[in-house]
Amino acid sequence: MKLRNWLILAAVVLLTVLPLWLAAPPAIGPDGIPGEHFGGADNKAQEAIGEIAPGYKPWFSPLLEPASGEIASLLFALQAALGAGFIGYWLGASVTRERLRREMNEKLNGKPAGSEAAPTASAQSGESAAHAD
């Protein structure tokens, strides 16, 4: 189980890092300057709209724009940190609750925590539940 989780994480990292080498460098534009490498897909779509409908003018603009790219990255980092912080808190609380529950069961069953069967059995039942698919 643990091994599989690590393999999944490694796959995600590979999927994120490999494009940096695999992606072809951007074509050189009409002005002789190559286009932006790894720019946002949203901006690419905006450019495409400009090509398809050159006369189109956006009819509404954002009420509030981040003062600079630095401020925008601050807000994006904040967004990611809020979410990751909550998930981290939940994971920590869940792990602790699981451990307390196991210790409580051992106490109720009257077996000392170090006895031969109890800890391994509970650890295994957790693992097999996770393997149930």
Added chain:
Amino acid sequence: MHIMEGFLPPAHALGWSLAALPFVALGVRSLRRQLQAQPEQRMLLGVAAAFSFTLSALKLPSVTGSCSHPTGVGLGALLFGPAAMVPVGLVVLLFQALLLAHGGLTTLGANLFSMAIVGPFVAAGLFRAGRALALPLSACVFTAAALGDLATYVTTAIQLAWAFPDPAGGFAGSFAKFGAIFAITQIPLAISEGLLTVLVVNALRRFNAEELQKLPLFGQREAKA
């Protein structure tokens, strides 16, 4: 996947907003019902929302040479049903539209439709189908989250192609262009989102098995498996 502020003609902006409205009402009702019946699920809903919040802030490089981000709504769609993710997606999109000028208010309806309606409903539908076919749980979770993510970006390509048909190629020509920008870019990212969702579901099954049993889409089928 965010269509920028002002980049949909007014009729389209209004149309997508009206189309999204009933789903928002449905989602709010569904969330209220579930939380009234089981207030202890609040924490798990927080995890689903946090997952979407985090993933949609991560702009990752892709093989097409541009960057995009996962949506993270698949997880919540599997746990709480697809309708529940509509209000959650609305909060994420509003945060980005108001503070980051990422997406926009006029395009909110269209973005909501692709990310918080099509994505979750495709994810939940595929998950149901996979479970009905008795496929392994991890495979069902992966397929649902990955293809739900991809469906969001295909929807965005359709929305833009509809609003801006190519003068020569019409809708199809335009769809090929926007599809190349959004859908192809998204393929590796969708796989990443699928894998990350499997990780979180693994953690849920390990530490929150009882809570999982009580969830509508997940619990009963998980109990049978």
